[in-house]
Amino acid sequence: MVKVKASHILVKTESEAKQLMKQLSDGDDFAKLATLYSQCPSxxxxxxxxxxxxxxxxxxxxxxxxxxxxxxxxxxxKTQFGWHVIKVTDVKN
Incomplete structure (x- = not known):
């Protein structure tokens, strides 16, 4: 069974998620942004x-x-919880 290891940042709006994607493409640290902005306990x-x-x-x-x-x-x-930015860190087959 395939398993994925992932992290995510959950925000309320699509524009917030797009801004995070831009920050990540500019080199910002995913974990740091998740700690600052994610509305998920993770x-x-x-x-x-x-x-x-x-x-x-x-x-x-x-x-x-x-x-x-x-x-x-x-x-x-987009899910019922809000808008996610997802980083896949590993895939196990």
Whole structure:
């Protein structure tokens, strides 16, 4: 079973998520931004969600995470919780 290790930053608006994507492309540190801006409790640990398999996350989040390669940042991704910026840190087959 394929598992993905990912971190995320959860914000309320698409514009916030797009701004975070810009900051990341400019070289800002993902964990630092997650600590500062994420509205998820995982923000305290740099947004780290650990490893998860299919069926463990909401569908839009899961789809984006499983399409990404290790080291890739994707987003903004909209779910019922808000807007996510997702960084996949590892993929286990």
């Amino acid at each position: 923000g305290k640990s740099g947004g780290d969600l650990g490893y998860f398999g299919k069926g463990q996350m909401v569908k839009p989040f899961e789809d984006a995470a499983f399409k990404a390669k290790a080291g890739e940042v994707v987003g903004p991704v």
